[in-house]
Amino acid sequence: xxxxxxxxxxxxxxxxxxxxxxxxxxxxNHLRDMIIEGNLEPGTRLHEGQLGEQLGVSRTPLREAIKYxxxxxxxxxxxxxxxxxxxxxxxxxQDMLTVLRNLEELAGKLACQLASEAEIAHVRALHDEMIxxxxxxxxxxxxKLNQDIHTAIVRLAxxxxxxxxxxxxxxxxxxxxxxxxEGPEKxxxxxxxxxEMISALEARDQARLSDVLGRHLANAWERVxxxx
Amino acid sequence: xxxxxxxxxxxxxxxxxxxxxxxxxxxxNHLRDMIIEGNLEPGTRLHEGQLGEQLGVSRTPLREAIKYxxxxxxxxxxxxxxxxxxxxxxxxxQDMLTVLRNLEELAGKLACQLASEAEIAHVRALHDEMIxxxxxxxxxxxxKLNQDIHTAIVRLAxxxxxxxxxxxxxxxxxxxxxxxxEGPEKxxxxxxxxxEMISALEARDQARLSDVLGRHLANAWERVxxxx
DNA sequence: CTTTTGTATTCTGCATGCAGCATTTTCCGT
DNA sequence: ACGGAAAATGCTGCATGCAGAATACAAAAG
Numbered sequence: 001x002x003x004x005x006x007x008x009x010x011x012x013x014x015x016x017x018x019x020x021x022x023x024x025x026x027x028x029n030h031l032r033d034m035i036i037e038g039n040l041e042p043g044t045r046l047h048e049g050q051l052g053e054q055l056g057v058s059r060t061p062l063r064e065a066i067k068y069x070x071x072x073x074x075x076x077x078x079x080x081x082x083x084x085x086x087x088x089x090x091x092x093x094q095d096m097l098t099v100l101r102n103l104e105e106l107a108g109k110l111a112c113q114l115a116s117e118a119e120i121a122h123v124r125a126l127h128d129e130m131i132x133x134x135x136x137x138x139x140x141x142x143x144k145l146n147q148d149i150h151t152a153i154v155r156l157a158x159x160x161x162x163x164x165x166x167x168x169x170x171x172x173x174x175x176x177x178x179x180x181x182e183g184p185e186k187x188x189x190x191x192x193x194x195x196e197m198i199s200a201l202e203a204r205d206q207a208r209l210s211d212v213l214g215r216h217l218a219n220a221w222e223r224v225x226x227x228x
Numbered sequence: 229x230x231x232x233x234x235x236x237x238x239x240x241x242x243x244x245x246x247x248x249x250x251x252x253x254x255x256x257n258h259l260r261d262m263i264i265e266g267n268l269e270p271g272t273r274l275h276e277g278q279l280g281e282q283l284g285v286s287r288t289p290l291r292e293a294i295k296y297x298x299x300x301x302x303x304x305x306x307x308x309x310x311x312x313x314x315x316x317x318x319x320x321x322q323d324m325l326t327v328l329r330n331l332e333e334l335a336g337k338l339a340c341q342l343a344s345e346a347e348i349a350h351v352r353a354l355h356d357e358m359i360x361x362x363x364x365x366x367x368x369x370x371x372k373l374n375q376d377i378h379t380a381i382v383r384l385a386x387x388x389x390x391x392x393x394x395x396x397x398x399x400x401x402x403x404x405x406x407x408x409x410e411g412p413e414k415x416x417x418x419x420x421x422x423x424e425m426i427s428a429l430e431a432r433d434q435a436r437l438s439d440v441l442g443r444h445l446a447n448a449w450e451r452v453x454x455x456x
Numbered sequence: 457c458t459t460t461t462g463t464a465t466t467c468t469g470c471a472t473g474c475a476g477c478a479t480t481t482t483c484c485g486t
Numbered sequence: 487a488c489g490g491a492a493a494a495t496g497c498t499g500c501a502t503g504c505a506g507a508a509t510a511c512a513a514a515a516g
Contacts, residue, residue, distance in 0.1 A: 020307045022469070024295065058471045060288070067252065067292045071299030079248045080477055082498060095387040106330045159323040164301070165393055250499065286501045308507055310468060
């Protein structure tokens with residue numbers, strides 16, 4: 001029932017060279033989503049035969065996708081025993097957040113220096129939209145926009161490597177953050193921090209933006225800490 | 229002539245469970261080395277058939293290895309056209325160094341807090357050994373120890389994610405650094421920086437260690453900048 | 457001589473087959 | 487009934503086969 005048709009292969013009808021997506025690439029995204037969304041829990045063995053049949057693909061592209069995810073750190077390869085979904089310890093998560101915090105602090109500094117007014121306005125727009133979702137208590141959309149904002153700020157730093165690594169950590173942590181559903185009061189605090197972030201960015205106040213980004217993640221860390 | 233026998237499959241004769249290494253894993257390391265050492269220049273297409281025959285392996289594990297390296301960012305996958313060795317622009321390198329600098333600064337701070345005396349002594353030992361190579365003008369060994377020291381310091385931070393990402397960037401830049409052969413005067417300056425690094429670490433002076441690590445990389449950046 | 461179109465070759469992408477290792481089950485000895 | 491060895495099953499790892507896309511080449515038209 002989870003056939004190949006279910007695999008969301010991008011069918012962009014737009015102009016330009018039509019996307020010729022390879023199956024292994026599609027599988028990477030599909031498996032990544034499955035892991036993040038918890039369809040594949042940590043410790044689960046990725047049986048090539050079974051999983052391949054379930055998805056309606058042969059083992060070859062599946063294996064290739066698994067190798068890719070292994071390099072991303074989402075699965076672990078055990079020689080002669082296949083791959084298992086990596087389990088992150090509390091310290092692992094803390095470590096990732098430490099690095100993520102440092103990277104966002106850096107991104108904040110660079111963003112203040114390099115962002116154009118238009119780009120900042122765009123982030124502001126995302127922020128306003130997010131606030132709207134907050135008021136509407138639309139947690140899902142709020143969460144998505146939240147991530148988008150962080151990603152957008154990192155992009156402002158105009159540093160591909162920084163963006164890539166940030167994205168990777170964000171992806172790994174996404175799974176964890178599904179757990180950390182903060183209460184209303186913490187949620188309000190997070191929104192306040194976001195408000196300050198945008199204001200610091202608009203003022204191009206490097207130190208303040210960097211600081212609030214750091215605090216923001218430190219709080220996220222607190223939330224996760226209590227959830228584990 | 230580059231047969232499978234040439235592939236350095238780890239034949240640890242030591243105790244413990246004998247390493248059953250998979251071919252695709254061996255290939256990852258082999259290809260990575262080939263790219264770093266310039267046997268495969270940027271822009272080169274990785275022909276599965278030809279390369280496989282040259283290395284004496286079939287296409288399947290080779291393809292898996294390529295997917296892994298693609299996730300590492302060393303090669304680029306072009307749909308229906310295979311993989312090419314990624315070419316890094318000057319800005320790419322600068323971006324990586326910016327991130328690397330930030331990470332090392334973080335590592336320096338953490339190392340001062342977390343390292344044991346024994347660990348610091350070990351780094352000191354590596355340093356002394358490196359100085360010996362410097363005096364003997366043994367560039368190759370010097371270079372290796374240099375990297376080892378940086379890696380060691382990062383390990384002191386006791387943060388797996390930090391260590392992983394650092395390693396990844398270090399690997400990507402390794403290829404570039406082969407170019408940047410600094411002259412004697414810069415070399416001396418680098419050695420002096422290292423001296424200060426160790427001294428700051430021994431004094432557990434976070435700010436100073438972080439600072440000198442940052443300066444050290446900034447100088448490396450200067451060297452590369454002139455070489456491009 | 458340049459451009460274009462049709463063809464041939466090469467290469468990638470995916471599926472499948474087979475051998476070896478890991479694990480489980482079974483059967484025998486105690 | 488219990489422990490252990492040996493067979494049996496299942497799975498991974500690697501090789502190969504085949505279809506389709508991309509490219510190179512060649513011939514013909516302008």
